[in-house]
Amino acid sequence: MHLSDGVLPTAVAVGAFALTGLCLAVSVKKTNGDDLPKIAVMTSAFFVASLVHVPLGPTSVHLLLPGLVGIFTGWSAFLSIFLGLVLQSFLFQFGGLTALGANGLMMGLPAWCAAWIFHQFRGRSAAVDIAAAAGASATAVALAALILAGLLATGGEDFFGVAKIAVIAHLPVLGVEAVIAAFVVSFLRRVKPELLDVPMGWRGA
Amino acid sequence: MKARHLLLGLLICSAFFVADAVASGHEAGSSEGSNASPSEESVGRSAPDALRILEALQEQQRQMTNELRSVKREIAALKAAVSEPDFKDILGGIGYILGVFGIAFYLHARRREKQPALRPD
Numbered sequence: 001m002h003l004s005d006g007v008l009p010t011a012v013a014v015g016a017f018a019l020t021g022l023c024l025a026v027s028v029k030k031t032n033g034d035d036l037p038k039i040a041v042m043t044s045a046f047f048v049a050s051l052v053h054v055p056l057g058p059t060s061v062h063l064l065l066p067g068l069v070g071i072f073t074g075w076s077a078f079l080s081i082f083l084g085l086v087l088q089s090f091l092f093q094f095g096g097l098t099a100l101g102a103n104g105l106m107m108g109l110p111a112w113c114a115a116w117i118f119h120q121f122r123g124r125s126a127a128v129d130i131a132a133a134a135g136a137s138a139t140a141v142a143l144a145a146l147i148l149a150g151l152l153a154t155g156g157e158d159f160f161g162v163a164k165i166a167v168i169a170h171l172p173v174l175g176v177e178a179v180i181a182a183f184v185v186s187f188l189r190r191v192k193p194e195l196l197d198v199p200m201g202w203r204g205a
Numbered sequence: 206m207k208a209r210h211l212l213l214g215l216l217i218c219s220a221f222f223v224a225d226a227v228a229s230g231h232e233a234g235s236s237e238g239s240n241a242s243p244s245e246e247s248v249g250r251s252a253p254d255a256l257r258i259l260e261a262l263q264e265q266q267r268q269m270t271n272e273l274r275s276v277k278r279e280i281a282a283l284k285a286a287v288s289e290p291d292f293k294d295i296l297g298g299i300g301y302i303l304g305v306f307g308i309a310f311y312l313h314a315r316r317r318e319k320q321p322a323l324r325p326d
Contacts, residue, residue: 033313
């Protein structure tokens with residue numbers, strides 16, 4: 001799920017860049033310096049995750065992991081994901097440079113959304129935590145597919161048609177990511193629960 | 206490249222064939238009375254030869270086309286393999302990420318050192 005060069009109209013690409021810049025600024029501002037190593041690890045995970053392909057009939061889709069990144073890095077998720085996308089674009093030729101803004105929005109906003117969902121429900125019980133992680137991860141993938149459809153709709157595509165295809169194509173990813181997030185969170189909340197303590201308030205940082 | 210040469214050869218061959226046929230037709234028209242001229246005899250011999258050569262060439266061309274197609278397919282597969290990220294790219298990317306965050310963390314730590322109020326201890 002990477003947009004390539006020239007898919008979007010110029011105005012949309014530029015607008016997406018502006019919006020991504022804004023989100024990036026917020027993300028950097030809210031990032032706590034002490035969390036940088038954790039963010040680095042999550043960025044690396046996101047960067048590599050897109051190489052894990054899930055076979056799907058004649059084609060294959062790859063893991064996205066915006067949900068997991070969001071859960072662990074909170075506000076910093078946008079920064080993390082944007083950096084991962086930049087390197088994917090340079091090193092793997094995944095997604096065009098001019099579409100970097102749009103790709104950043106497509107992956108970054110779902111990550112924030114997942115972070116919000118997870119930390120909204122977190123801390124009640126183990127089952128709730130794990131379910132929240134799975135739900136947040138799945139929601140993030142679905143949201144990414146919807147944003148993709150929305151962006152393509154600006155280029156003249158039919159929104160509902162693209163949205164349907166994008167969501168259906170990513171259903172396996174959605175499931176796999178929900179399972180991964182559930183496992184990771186259930187493991188970490190036993191082994192190192194402080195990793196899950198991410199300040200999500202607008203003011204707290 | 207080979208296929209193009211082959212095509213050229215085929216073209217020349219067929220051109221000769223056509224020229225021959227035209228010439229023989231012309232001769233036949235000019236000397237209607239004598240039907241056993243030596244040139245006609247030679248045409249009678251060379252026409253099946255030319256046809257055989259033409260068939261052989263066409264067969265060869267078919268083989269070349271098939272071979273070319275498989276080569277093209279191989280090139281496409283190779284291109285896909287080359288554009289796919291390899292281990293070096295992955296390690297390099299992770300290195301970049303750790304490097305960037307390492308610098309950021311260093312700057313953060315240095316700023317903290319300079320402001321004792323922010324020190325955790």
